Amino acid sequence: MRPVLSIQNLYKSFGGLQVVRNLSFDVPEGKATALIGPNGAGKTTVFNLISGVYPVTSGCVRLRDQDITDLQSNRRIGRGLARSFQNIRLMPRLSVVDNLLVGQHATLSGPLDLLYPFRLFKRHEWTQAAEAELANYGLAKYAHEEVGSLPYGIRKRVDLIRATLASPSVLMLDEPAAGLNASETQELKMHLEVLRSRGMTLLIIEHDMHFIQSVCEKVIVLNFGGKIAEGTFDDVRSDQQVREAYLGAEAA
Numbered sequence: 001m002r003p004v005l006s007i008q009n010l011y012k013s014f015g016g017l018q019v020v021r022n023l024s025f026d027v028p029e030g031k032a033t034a035l036i037g038p039n040g041a042g043k044t045t046v047f048n049l050i051s052g053v054y055p056v057t058s059g060c061v062r063l064r065d066q067d068i069t070d071l072q073s074n075r076r077i078g079r080g081l082a083r084s085f086q087n088i089r090l091m092p093r094l095s096v097v098d099n100l101l102v103g104q105h106a107t108l109s110g111p112l113d114l115l116y117p118f119r120l121f122k123r124h125e126w127t128q129a130a131e132a133e134l135a136n137y138g139l140a141k142y143a144h145e146e147v148g149s150l151p152y153g154i155r156k157r158v159d160l161i162r163a164t165l166a167s168p169s170v171l172m173l174d175e176p177a178a179g180l181n182a183s184e185t186q187e188l189k190m191h192l193e194v195l196r197s198r199g200m201t202l203l204i205i206e207h208d209m210h211f212i213q214s215v216c217e218k219v220i221v222l223n224f225g226g227k228i229a230e231g232t233f234d235d236v237r238s239d240q241q242v243r244e245a246y247l248g249a250e251a252a
Contacts, residue, residue: 064079
């Protein structure tokens with residue numbers, strides 16, 4: 001199967017500090033792939049390189065065989081690559097729908113579209129799409145609630161919906177289950193299953209190994225900015241380098 005996203009010989013340095021080194025991996029289309037590793041392994045930095053938040057030092061990022069290494073981050077969204085961030089980036093004083101509309105800036109096709117998120121055009125297609133997507137995930141009752149007043153688990157799912165409204169082919173999720181209780185985590189899994197049923201490819205950073213085991217078919221393990229293992233969850237769980245990275249050589 002041809003990968004939808006391919007990372008080739010990626011390096012990133014901040015001054016004299018090399019944080020990602022010679023990293024290569026493929027993300028298969030329509031599947032869920034996990035990017036895991038101990039704290040400080042470079043996972044979020046890799047996400048920032050793929051999404052264009054940071055420029056790469058060297059190497060290549062390819063999306064559907066197109067080189068997007070030097071493409072601006074907002075242009076990557078237009079190509080079908082979207083992401084969520086570890087910290088929720090919603091505007092707490094706005095309603096859920098208004099947050100979703102502001103997030104639709106990635107689909108702008110002309111200067112007039114800048115007016116849409118501010119409701120100068122009532123019942124615009126963006127508003128209808130936002131409300132329909134909330135209904136699809138059982139969140140319709142929160143549509144006009146102020147985001148800051150909602151439980152953390154609901155805000156996480158609203159943030160996820162905002163990332164998917166542009167209909168990306170690849171969605172990158174940075175610790176989507178962090179801070180969720182058991183029932184909220186189960187709701188998140190169901191949400192991701194719906195996205196995958198639509199053909200969306202997922203690339204996930206997560207520390208919850210039970211979540212990774214139940215959601216992801218492929219796991220890539222980083223340590224000190226380099227790849228140390230790749231395969232199924234069972235493959236990497238039994239890998240000696242992975243055990244040493246998480247537990248230390250003596251404990252492993």
